Amino acid sequence: MRETTRRQLTATAIVSAPLMWTLVFLFIPYLVMFTYSFYLKKFPTFVPAFEFVNYLTIISDPQYYQVLLRTAKIALTVAVCSFLIAYPLTYFLVFKVKSARLRSILYMAVIVPLWVSYLLRAYTWKTILGNEGILNSFLVWSGILSQPTDIFLYNQFSMVVTLTYIFVPFMVMPLYASLEKIPRSMIEASKDLGVGPLRTFWHVTLPLSMPGVIAGATFTICLTFGDFVAPFLVGGPNGAMIATIIQSQFGAALNWPLGAALSIIMLIIVLTIISVSDRLERAGRIDLN
């Protein structure tokens, strides 16, 4: 009896630390945010209340769904671009590079940029895409353009380029894990049955790597959804995203209640994406045993 009690106590102690952490740093802040979202803005700050005014504003004023749609569009584009770049790269790493040493070096080369400041990496793109930047200088020098063009920087294109570059590792990591797990015997079996490499890829490799694709897409979409640095650094007049608007509510507008309501809506959207992707991943899971 004493033995079991002690074991239970130990178990509780082990579990309670992370539980406390989650409670203090996740649930309580979300609860505070949720509470604020029903408060009312009143000069000079705001007053406690239980009103749905902030949510009504978000529904009735077109600027919020315009920005949400734009954010979703950019997030999806970034996810697709990341996939198009990361899949061939990871495929090459896992199946074509024979030396394990070389493979891990190349893999690290993809991951290492994550250790460089995000701000610095985003800033670099300004010097590449700008009016007097590397790309424009090259195009003018090589005679392709007669004068520098504005179309590379300060628009949604430059935001997608920057965000894709920054979030590609988050696509590579889960893809690498799921491609590496595919038993080579499956691919060999497909070959033995006389199926060509393209059809093997389409019917065997790609379906088996879907969990990695879904995880990577979830990462890139959710990370882009909350980004406000890219709009700030490389976005143009049409660059404002939902996080930019939330930031201005907490800052310039001094309207924390509306900012909190927007944050709650964003949280719901992101949680929905995560639970949908979780379901997709489960539905697509193939038992290899």
Next chain:
Amino acid sequence: MKNLRKVLQSAGAVLAVMGMATAAQAAGEVNILTWEGYADDSFIKPFEEATGCKVSATYVGSNDDFAPKLAAGGGVYDLVSPSIDSTKALIEAGFIDPADMSRLPRYEEIYEKFRTAEGINHDGKVYGVPFSWGSIPFMYRTDKFETPPTSLNILWDPALEGKISLWDDKSAIYVASRVIGNHNIYDLSDEELEAAKAKLIEQKPLVRKYWATAGELVDLYAAGEVWISNTWGGYQSALLAEQNIPVQEFIPEEGAEGWMDSWLIVKGTPNEDCVYEFINMATTEEGQCGMSNVNGYSSANPVAAKNCMSEEQFKALHQDDVDYLDSLLLWTNLRDRLEHYTNTWNAVKAAN
């Protein structure tokens, strides 16, 4: 057990000594939350040596940073220096103590327009000591314009597509409203805000980038991205001159906004003596010319400025010209209209 008690006793002694040490330091320090150039070593170092008050400065990036930092509480700061459109909210929220005028012997030397500003006077008491001021003029690349621009209408000229920038701030609404002809820029009705919004959305295809920080605007000019924009008078143009980028500031026909920063005393500061020492230094010769030399802004105390500036600098900073100061539309707190202005500006940025 005995050992434990000993350990606890010595730990207590150490804590007590540490406590005394912080108390001793607290007697001679002042913690300020301010703009970067307002605590420059050139005039802070001599002040520290003369008074023994140690100055610790924390910097803000925008006027929006003051309220959240003070709302978080905790007696971290003794002095703050927000602009005149942000002071009233801090005062009415109860973050600020009124100034003891008997300890500010040279207050009367400050421009009357500032001393009587609604933003620092509340319930018959003075809550802020004016420090610096300037305008929000426009600036252009002199090598890109054959005839110097004089009107804000040029910001809607399709010939300048992709070469225009505006401050990413409610200030854009002030600009558009003046172009439309609504000069009551701090008191716009909902319809007038809608009109400004439509005007700014019309301009969007011509805009290269809305600039957010002083450094960003300098980069935009230096990289050849932008030829015309509004600016913080005297500041970015000086930084660009250092890089040999030819720019010229101008006050458009439609007028310009003016700003003024003041020192406000945070409620319940334990460092009152050093706080008043600091304000008196800042608003007289040492601090006024120190600030003007570092930032290129005008001084709020023209008497002190006259004593410590060269004649050219005094003129260049418009210290001799009260009409210039009067012509500026001095920033005003928008009170409960602020959120409408900000949302209008957000709607412009949200529009496709």
